[in-house]
Amino acid sequence: MYSSMQEVINELDRNKMLLRITREVDPELEMAEIHRQIYDRQGPAIFFEKIKGSPFPALSNLYGTIERTEYLFRNTLKKVKKVIEIKADPSRIFKDPLRYINAPITALTALPMKTFGTVPSMYAQTSIDKLPLIKSWPMDGGAFITLPQVFTLPPNCTDMMQSNLGMYRFQLSGNKYKLNEEIGLHYQIHRGIGIHHEMYNRSELPFKVSIFIGGLPAHAFAAIMPMPEGISELTFAGMLAGRRFRYHIDDMGHVISSDADFVITGTIDKTRKLPEGPFGDHLGYYSLTHDFPVMKVDRVYHRKNPIWHFTTVGRPPQEDSGFGHLIHVLVKDLTSKEFPGLKDIHAVDAAGVHPLLLAIGKERYMPFRHAGPEEILTIANHILGSGQTSLAKYLFIAAEEDDLKLNTHDLNLYFRHFLERINLSRDLHFQTKTTIDTLDYSGESWNGGSKLVLACRGEKIRNLSESLPLNMTNSGLIIDIKVVLPGILGMSIAAFSSYQNAAVEINKLTAFLEPFDLSGFPLIVICDDASFTAASINNFVWVTFTRSNPSHDIYGINSFVAYKHWGCKGSLIIDARKKPHHAPELVSDESVKSEVKNGSKKN
Numbered sequence: 001m002y003s004s005m006q007e008v009i010n011e012l013d014r015n016k017m018l019l020r021i022t023r024e025v026d027p028e029l030e031m032a033e034i035h036r037q038i039y040d041r042q043g044p045a046i047f048f049e050k051i052k053g054s055p056f057p058a059l060s061n062l063y064g065t066i067e068r069t070e071y072l073f074r075n076t077l078k079k080v081k082k083v084i085e086i087k088a089d090p091s092r093i094f095k096d097p098l099r100y101i102n103a104p105i106t107a108l109t110a111l112p113m114k115t116f117g118t119v120p121s122m123y124a125q126t127s128i129d130k131l132p133l134i135k136s137w138p139m140d141g142g143a144f145i146t147l148p149q150v151f152t153l154p155p156n157c158t159d160m161m162q163s164n165l166g167m168y169r170f171q172l173s174g175n176k177y178k179l180n181e182e183i184g185l186h187y188q189i190h191r192g193i194g195i196h197h198e199m200y201n202r203s204e205l206p207f208k209v210s211i212f213i214g215g216l217p218a219h220a221f222a223a224i225m226p227m228p229e230g231i232s233e234l235t236f237a238g239m240l241a242g243r244r245f246r247y248h249i250d251d252m253g254h255v256i257s258s259d260a261d262f263v264i265t266g267t268i269d270k271t272r273k274l275p276e277g278p279f280g281d282h283l284g285y286y287s288l289t290h291d292f293p294v295m296k297v298d299r300v301y302h303r304k305n306p307i308w309h310f311t312t313v314g315r316p317p318q319e320d321s322g323f324g325h326l327i328h329v330l331v332k333d334l335t336s337k338e339f340p341g342l343k344d345i346h347a348v349d350a351a352g353v354h355p356l357l358l359a360i361g362k363e364r365y366m367p368f369r370h371a372g373p374e375e376i377l378t379i380a381n382h383i384l385g386s387g388q389t390s391l392a393k394y395l396f397i398a399a400e401e402d403d404l405k406l407n408t409h410d411l412n413l414y415f416r417h418f419l420e421r422i423n424l425s426r427d428l429h430f431q432t433k434t435t436i437d438t439l440d441y442s443g444e445s446w447n448g449g450s451k452l453v454l455a456c457r458g459e460k461i462r463n464l465s466e467s468l469p470l471n472m473t474n475s476g477l478i479i480d481i482k483v484v485l486p487g488i489l490g491m492s493i494a495a496f497s498s499y500q501n502a503a504v505e506i507n508k509l510t511a512f513l514e515p516f517d518l519s520g521f522p523l524i525v526i527c528d529d530a531s532f533t534a535a536s537i538n539n540f541v542w543v544t545f546t547r548s549n550p551s552h553d554i555y556g557i558n559s560f561v562a563y564k565h566w567g568c569k570g571s572l573i574i575d576a577r578k579k580p581h582h583a584p585e586l587v588s589d590e591s592v593k594s595e596v597k598n599g600s601k602k603n
Helices: 005-014 030-040 066-072 077-088 103-108 192-201 217-224 233-241 321-338 375-383 387-391 411-421 499-513 530-534 537-546 590-598
Strands: 018-025 045-051 058-060 124-126 149-152 164-166 182-185 207-213 246-249 255-257 262-276 290-302 342-347 356-361 394-399 428-435 448-456 480-485 488-492 523-527 554-556 559-562 565-568 572-575
Touching: 005 018, 005 045, 018 030, 030 045, 030 058, 030 590, 066 321, 077 103, 077 233, 077 321, 149 192, 149 217, 149 255, 164 192, 164 217, 164 233, 182 262, 192 207, 192 262, 207 255, 217 233, 217 321, 255 262, 321 342, 342 375, 356 375, 375 394, 375 448, 394 411, 411 448, 411 480, 411 537, 428 565, 480 530, 480 537, 488 530, 499 523, 499 572, 523 530, 523 537, 530 537, 554 565
Parallel strands: 018 045, 356 394, 394 448, 488 523, 523 572
Antiparallel strands: 045 058, 124 290, 149 164, 149 207, 182 290, 207 262, 246 255, 262 290, 342 356, 428 448, 480 488, 554 572, 559 565
């Protein structure tokens, strides 16, 4: 396998999987726009040889296609999967010893290794202002590192197996940061680094952080991988790279990745925070400006002829979607161990990941009773009480027994199955005043919002309609109406102004709809643009689940409350219009977009 990012580039070049851009490019919006347009065409990895204001080249779109991502790890992926399979079920090694004979060796030989003497990543030092200061979206607060591997250890700990390697963005310039002296650390709720940060806050010791950029492709993937309990990110990085994670301790006590292209070391100031952001993020909107920790920069190391590795995020799918595919391939067999009774789970990338989770569970305990959601509700509670899945906003869970071929990754099939069976008077379960994803601004406060579990089990109870109800057309209230999917109507009405006005508008809408036969449409989505929402299933899930807060934006025809349980006897209505408190959606700079698209700036 690879021993450096340069080896990766050389191989991609030989196999015509790399585009070299030899002219000078501007890190202010242009590089990101080039990246997005090539990614949209499912194009090659991109090597920017000359970057305005920096002596260093950069690489992006490395994981831009599933095929290329799998190619990068072709020699190790199956070996890693076997180790994870044994972790999920140790008895497999006895059931099929030939298949798993080398799995323990794979894990043991991937343990991190301390290096001495010459350290490639410490070849020379530079400063923050010499790095490729890449700004991806017009309203971004400055330049960011978008593929960092952020390393921390607990206080008084030197055991690498207790470390945390995560992908938390850093703002390098802009706002109130003193260039070259300090940078901003942004991490979201329920992240491993937060545990270390809290420990250092109770300690007198300095909170030292190391940021690795580049190096082996497996290292960036390890930083984003939700690790199974008992396997460290560094060991996983070693297994996936086919080469042990090599590290060094510098004279200031910072841990250095020996194979990284760049290493930024520093210390978190436990007494200061500064405004960080905005930043165009993976929900397709800007994460707004908030106070986050400040890191005092100690040193910026780099290897000889280093390569700055970056990506551009935005409304999915984007390059990081390749990570999601690989994660699913690797951890699928761990699902039932982590969540007993769960067959399949899918954090829907097109909906921004956390806003929408689709799941399939088993109903095993009371097979002689009338079919209704029972065990799958306990599974749903487990999902919402565990790590990153606890950030789910909408969780749909169906019963495997109702259709053994049901697949959470086939969105059309899943929604059809669900809408044919859901009992809207019984199957809706809300959590209010709780935490949601840091990047999701649909809630009533930052990190605060609500959740909705929709759990269906049983025989089909309705036929879904695929054409508009008879005589239903646009009216003074409804600006446009479209069939989004079988069983789902999209309706455009006036722009949202307030929740008080929304309640009046929805009441008028339900009164207008009551005479129509909507039995084949259990779901109605109120939106700003029904044609856009209905144009693709990706548009539907993005609009519906990123722009609504269940407690505030869900209504129903003939709704009721019985002993604190909310339900409706007619169609469920989700108000997915843009709200004044929502973050702005990401829109490219039109002049830059046009220049790149029309080729006015040649390679």
